[in-house]
Amino acid sequence: MVWSRGVASIAVAVLLVLAGCGGFVANGIDSGATQPTATETATPDSSSPVAANGTLEVHFINVGQSVATLLVSPDNETMLIDSGDFTDDGEYVLQYLDRQDIDRVDHFVVSHNDADHIGGNAAVIRHYETEENGVGAVYDPGIAASTQTYERYLDAVDAHNVTLYETREGDRIRFAGVETTVLGPPEPYLENGDRNENSIVLRVEHGETSFLFTGDAEDKQEAYLVDAYGATLRATVLKAGHHGSASSTSGALLDAADPRTVIVSSAYDSQYGHPSNETLARLAARSVPTYWTATHGDTVVTSGGTAVTVSTQRAAPTDPLSLRAGDPIAPGATDPVSERATYRAGVSVRADTPVVTDGGTPAENTSGDLVVDRIRADAAGDDRDNLNDEYVVFRNAGAAPLSIGGWTVADESGRTYAFPEGVTLGPDETVTLHTGSGTDTATDLYWGSERPIWNNGGDTVTVTDVDNETVLERSY
Template identity: 55%
Template sequence: MQRKTLLALTLVFILVLAGCTNGPVDGTPTPEQPSIPDGLSIHYINTGLGTSTLIKEANETILIDSGDWQDDGDHVLDYLRANGIARIDHLVSTHPDSDHIGGQAAVIEYFEEEADGIGAVYDPGVPATTRTYDRYLDAIETYDVQLYQTRAGDELPFAGADVRVLSPPEPYLANEEPNENSIVLQVEHGQAGFLFPGDAAEAGEEYLVNEYGNSMNVSALLAGHHGSNSSSSAALLDATTPAVTVISSPYDSQYGHPHEEVLARLAARAIPTYWTGTHGDIVMHSNGSALTIATQREAPTESARLRKGEPIEPEANEPVKPRTVIALSTGKANSPAGPDSGPETDTGHETLSITEINADAAGDDRENLNDEYVTFEHMGDQPLDLSGWTVADDAGATYTFPDGTMLDPGDELTLHTGRGSDSATDLYWGSTQPVWNNAGDTVIVRDTTGTTVLEEDYS
């Protein structure tokens, strides 16, 4: 894709399309949350109905949308203040729906009046005739914030990562229908890739697949349109092969989000799924080669069991806690094998066994995480490829085997809970807290199709 310079819009042009009125407000702070370590962090904020995502690296920030109009940005502003965000360098309005730009006016007013300002606003240029949209434009005019019309091929100047705009194209899709012409952002940080498709539906996703295909590096996919069946198509999932998916919608969504058809498509591809409705705020930290995923609540991540989690409201002020680490040394964790898959290998469905589970580490478990481990043995007579397979506990904490993890007949492999350097005989989960329950738990191993290969209880 050729690099383009963003085209600055004058506010007068947008005001011709939709007028402005008054009205931004701010929210109130909540208790301070733990700081996120250095590197790129992606914060999927639990806004209830609506969506909002903060991207942070060093001292630079991107805020994509700001939730629903009914709370007028309160949830998002509370979260930003609690995390010490003093400036929004790039404020992205994916499209003019009121559950996406509902807090934009309040965000602009707060950062312009009480913090260090807004660097620029990015808009697809498809207007709406709602009061929410009017107030958003009015805030841009009032505080003289730079506004850019944003189209496919543009890039956001973000020092900590590569941020590309994949859509909307020129000309617009589907007769300028707002959802289909959402700003779609792809963010790349080392081997980690994140896709934010807004509310793009059939036409928008078809454009992404046809234009970019499997060249999109997507470790984490934000499910389009809050998990609606209009989005997250089989074609998009197969083109992007995400290692993990996030759904932003309330537990009791009046629209039934996430729809069962979407959950079925995710389950068929064994894609771990995090839902703001049960996990609360979700934070992914990338060091360029692995993703650490933290959530407010521990809840199922298997799509078929997603609704078994307990609901969590946006007002919950619990800190996020690390739940799992996904190694990205392979790129895409769920890439299907091609027609020529190399030498014959075992499937592992009858040949992988557990020889030892040491859930109770010596001394303090939290200070001796690498003495908490599970040892596997390959009992077959052909090599066993574990690339992309997962190990999970009963609560849903999940580890993904890196690409190239092979066991020859008779080989043993130990998975330690803590951090360390992987070798042919020892792998490291990278967790900052114990995984295996001393009083009893279940070790669950699944292959890349999501089929349970091995399940062993202990007490």
């Protein structure tokens, strides 16, 4: 079959399998899934998840004002979603794949054909077809672009005879050890074939954990997804749409997906202002820990099936409203990643049941007499409506009275509270610091914040004394 390039008159002789063609199954894609109709809605499999074997790795590569994501399945199959901007011609992506010892791209997913998503397509195909073990197949939404970058991409597909599938809602990509469902674009296309609004949307499941990739979907496609799939969009990890633009990652999508954490990919000095303040405010209102490739660098999320662990090149704020307080890290930096936090699938992590991230014991206090006796980061119901049910209990573990008046409590993002003058704890006495407002007593103090402080998915409680010396640091 011949796929016309649209603007260009040149035709590319590639194998193009149209989605929905009579249950056709070939080379990894199953196009036989039922499509939504006026009376029937296709939904991701809502049955009990299959027990996960092994580890799924998802690498959000720092490629500046662009996107590239590498997935490595438990069976060591690989999937690359997008390839960075045309200005670096795949350099950052190829360097990263080389550092990860990737010798084959089994599934190459093109979310849509804008130049900041397909910039490295030609280089990746050329490299893996001539110097490594090839590209298994390319998955494309089928909407052309009138750019030289798009022309070079299709030239590479043609020159190396790579299988190319037009991919639509309802398809399933057979990614070994992982359930991968295509939720977009629909048939017919939305918004007269607008490229952003017809991005390939993937939901990837590994055991109880899930990842949602929405490409550059904006308000129209997000509304379609929410209407068609509702709460079955739920994801442990959400890749923020369209680099965190104001027209993506809507409140409705966030409420449906209910992510434990969100990853944003854009440049630190984005000419478009990505991520937008509106999007960050929506994330902050829902207390979603957020990682930004511009300040955290390459971000690797690993799933063992029941929880995900986030590792980044740099430690930086994850409070959405404090993201820009982090220092920039250049694309292509080769710093190793370190574990930062773990998030359980399905429910927020409660700090009063610490999550073990190192295979050993939970983080311990390093403070001496003042210790954290208990943390309740996840208040009953909506955290925003129950601020005083979010709290930290401090205890004097020493044998003598301990004066903590004037000492400062801080979270990872740098928000602070000062203990009132005169606060003293006797041996084994406790005081509870509530997030909201109230009248201070000998046993209960109130931060006075109008929104949640402690991240449900993990944070660090730091206490410094009047000399600004750290006397307590407790991570959960």
